[in-house]
Amino acid sequence: MSSTREKQLDNIEYNALLLAVKERISEASTSAALAVNRELIFLYWHIGRTIHLKQRDEGWGTRIIERLAGDLKREIPDRKGFSAGNLNRMIQFYREYPALLTHSSGKNHAYLPEDSPQAVGKMETKRSADAISPQAVGKLEKTSGASSSGNESTISTMKDQKQASEAALVLHVPWGHNMLLISKVKDMKVRRWYMEQTVVNGWSRNVLSSMIESDAYERSGATLTNFDERLPEGQAALAKEVFRDEYSLDMVPDFGEAVKERDIERALIQQLERFLIELGIGFTFAGRQYHLELEGKDYYLDLLFFHTKLRCYIVIDLKIGEFIPEYAGKMNFYCNLVNERMREEYMEPTIGLILCQEKNKVVAKYALQGMREPIGVAEYKLNRRLPKTLTSDLPTVQQIEDKLNTSGV
Structure with a gap:
């Protein structure tokens, strides 16, 4: 192996190591921040609930918000986040989640009703600090009952579990994110x-x-792949979670009808951070037009990545237009070449992802069936703006204003 190739591989593995260490540091920092965030969310929820009940039961109007914000600013000037606007957001937050999950004395109380003594009383300051496992989020235990009362109990239990899971998610999402959602x-x-x-x-x-x-x-559907047939069960399941059916490449400028694959590649590298966010967590960039040689001939991979969780190389091939079966054979060859020339013993088999503007699922499925390497086929959209033909049919702001003026509105 040439010194240049060794240097390229060293850089790829070092970048993967750097990303893995950064993720560990981030996870540790996140764990500490989550505990603080939970208490902040509970505080805002409790304040929103208190004001809501006063307005509902005692007829307090909206003016109380301005008065309370002013008094809080005078009484505790060093505490931020209690403006009239944010107090209104706390009320909105409570009304959105009126029975937020609480944890006290090791017992879960899922979605306490407004008149519950536990909800009305002082909220416990001690909360469970256990992190949510992403795999566990959203999973409901399946139970069964023989009698009608047993069925009702099962339905109630499942509802409680779903509500508890949703509430746990709310507590793990920062305040600003919650309000945005x-x-x-x-x-x-x-x-x-x-x-x-x-x-x-x-x-x-x-x-x-x-x-x-x-x-x-809307773009989060499963990618069309042969992973189940070409990867071990655990690796296949994880790989299917990593990839999705459609990717938005809004970061790519509008090149018009004459757009070429190389134009898209260059634009993605220029906006690499945004592209990595779109791909998802775990991707580390290894190269564009990555050069490999076989039997005196040169071959170039459009985009090459290493995935820290899958522990494998990922080859991405960008295609203009509709998927055709020949793309699968070419990708199979690339994956073979990367496995032969670059894959280390600790690494899993290389995965190929063909990104095209359109795909016929039946054609893609048959094309992948004969491939020995794990390959997925997904679509991409360069932008999601209105097409020119539709945009030209829409009224302008001036036309709308003129219409309103003439109608006397």
Whole structure:
């Protein structure tokens, strides 16, 4: 092996090590921050609940918010976060989650009703600090009952478990993230998915907002792969969690109809941080147009990554237009070559991901069946803006204003 190749491999493995250490440090910092965040969420929820009940039961109006904010600022000037705007958000937060999960004396009380003595009383300051396991989030225990009363008990238990799981997610998501989700995502099933992804991937509020705007939930379907047939069961399950059916490449500028694959590659590297966020946690960049030689011929991989959780190389091949079966054979060859020339003993088999603008699932499925290496096929969208033909049909702001003026509105 040439010294240049050894240097390339050393750099890739060092970058993977660096990313793994950074993730460990981040996890430790996150654990400490989560305990603080839980107490803050409970505090804001309790304040929101107290004001809500006063308004509901004693007829207090909205003016009390301004008065309370002013008095809090005078009484505790060193404490921030109690402006009138944030107090209103606390009320909104309580109304959104009126029975937030609490932990006291080692017992879980899922979704306490407003009139519950435990909810009305002083909230315990001691909380469970155990971190949520991403794999455990959203899983419900399956139980069965023979009688109708047993069935009702089972349904009640499942509801309690689901509510407890949702509440635990709320407590693990920072305040700003929670308010962003409340304002932008009304469907609780969709909101729950964004919470899970925030916890698992450590999304910042800006990243979360970007994911919502790009409809990440709608793009989260399973990638079409042959992983089950080509990877061990555990590795296949993890790989299917890593990849998804569609990727948003909004960071790529509009090159028009003449766009080439190399244009997209260059743009992705120029916006590498955003592209890595779109790919998900665990990806470390290894190279673009990565050069490999076989029998005197040169071969170039569009994009090469190493995944720290899968412990394998990932080859990404970008294609303009619709998927065709020949792409699978080419990717199979690339994965073989990387395994032969670059894979170390501790590494899992290389995975290939073919990114194309469109795919026929039946064609892709048949194309992958004959491949020996693990390969997935996913779509990408360069941008999600309105097409020009539709945009031209929409009224301008001036046209709307003129219409309103003439109608007397």
